[in-house]
Amino acid sequence: MGLFHADSHAMSKALKEMDVLRQHLAKHQLKLTRQRELILTAFLRQEHVTAETMYHQLAKKDPHLGLATIYRTLNLFCEAGIAQARHFGTQTQYDNISHKGHHDHLICTGCGTIVEFENCEIERLQEEVATKNGFVIQTHRLELYGLCARCRH
Amino acid sequence: MGLFHADSHAMSKALKEMDVLRQHLAKHQLKLTRQRELILTAFLRQEHVTAETMYHQLAKKDPHLGLATIYRTLNLFCEAGIAQARHFGTQTQYDNISHKGHHDHLICTGCGTIVEFENCEIERLQEEVATKNGFVIQTHRLELYGLCARCRH
DNA sequence: TATCATCTTGAGACGGCTTATCAATTTCAA
DNA sequence: TTGAAATTGATAAGCCGTCTCAAGATGATA
Numbered sequence A, B: 001m002g003l004f005h006a007d008s009h010a011m012s013k014a015l016k017e018m019d020v021l022r023q024h025l026a027k028h029q030l031k032l033t034r035q036r037e038l039i040l041t042a043f044l045r046q047e048h049v050t051a052e053t054m055y056h057q058l059a060k061k062d063p064h065l066g067l068a069t070i071y072r073t074l075n076l077f078c079e080a081g082i083a084q085a086r087h088f089g090t091q092t093q094y095d096n097i098s099h100k101g102h103h104d105h106l107i108c109t110g111c112g113t114i115v116e117f118e119n120c121e122i123e124r125l126q127e128e129v130a131t132k133n134g135f136v137i138q139t140h141r142l143e144l145y146g147l148c149a150r151c152r153h
Numbered sequence C: 001t002a003t004c005a006t007c008t009t010g011a012g013a014c015g016g017c018t019t020a021t022c023a024a025t026t027t028c029a030a
Numbered sequence D: 001t002t003g004a005a006a007t008t009g010a011t012a013a014g015c016c017g018t019c020t021c022a023a024g025a026t027g028a029t030a
Helices: A003-029 A036-045 A051-059 A067-080 A120-132 B002-027 B034-044 B052-061 B067-080 B120-132
Strands: A083-088 A091-096 A104-108 A114-117 A137-146 B084-086 B090-095 B104-108 B115-117 B134-148
Touching: A003 A036, A003 A067, A036 A051, A036 A067, A036 A091, A051 A067, A051 A091, A067 A083, A067 A091, A083 A137, A083 B084, A104 B084, A104 B120, A120 B120, A120 B134, A137 B120, B002 B034, B002 B067, B034 B052, B034 B067, B034 B090, B052 B067, B052 B090, B067 B084, B067 B090, B084 B134, B120 B134
Parallel strands: A104 A137, B104 B134
Antiparallel strands: A083 A091, A104 A114, A137 B134, B084 B090, B104 B115
16 A cells, blocks of 8 residues: 555656656657657656766666667757756766755865755745746756865865 | 056955965976966956867967966866866856856746846855855855746746 | 658767877976 | 976867767658
8 A cells, every 4th residue: 555655656756747748749749759758767766867877777678779869868858847957077967857956066176076955945035036037937056166074174 | 546556456366366376386296387377367367268268368478378288277276276167068167266256147948038146145045055064165056047027928 | 550751769970178198398496 | 507307289089969861660640
């Protein structure tokens, strides 16, 4: 029973994202392919990935899945509003937008350590600023760069 | 007189950064070269640059200054704490840390309009989060993406 | 369900940005 | 001034992500 609840919850969540994708595809005359479903399912299980990461993860399920397809699909997710791209170091990270609240980062410029955090109060103030300027926020990016305790010594 | 003041102020600021560089060089058995002085002077006049930008700017003063030297030097500035690298799209931006500005952006995903804003309360909360995690912030990036009033209709 | 215009894929070529290589040059401590 | 060590400039190399294009998949339509 507990298991059933957990499963149906995860499933409904995945289905919701799948619907967002389906609508986006329909609106832009694009097609739902086996690869896109496969990549979306794997993507939703994680908070953020790189194309390379997914390439290795999915190699087991589909050894012929190309890296270019993963890049194309992740960019498609960004356009559909399911993912968000972020440039970290030399690579591009794709964040799962549905994991809202865990999108802010504290980045050590010394050792590269990344600490994730969420702060409702900051979110609220962001909304306030947006409203004041006539905007409705879709997503945001907040990165704090500094030195962690260890790197200061 | 007014001119003198402005000049001496700018000069003392540049001298301060030059000292930071000199100390870093001494500490790491590195040498102060004509190129490093030239690049630092130009760098301090701006808020943020790319290696390519500086390459073109400095071509007038020293046509033989190599792009690799500029990359090496800007990275050196980062290690010395004078500059900070940020990855923006495909390029790396080097920010002048002494220009600690409040440059937060509200970006319309519809028409691309960018509204700048600053919010002390958000800054304060950022400091709070950083402190709680043992960090000391050097700089930050906050971007809110959404639709402006006009694009919503 | 068969058709077919259109979209997508996979493999690898390509291109932009940054770093590595190395001989020649410059720096600076002695 | 000398010489060991660092730096430079030119360019090759490397990495990441996108583009190309022939072959294959999709789905609206009949």
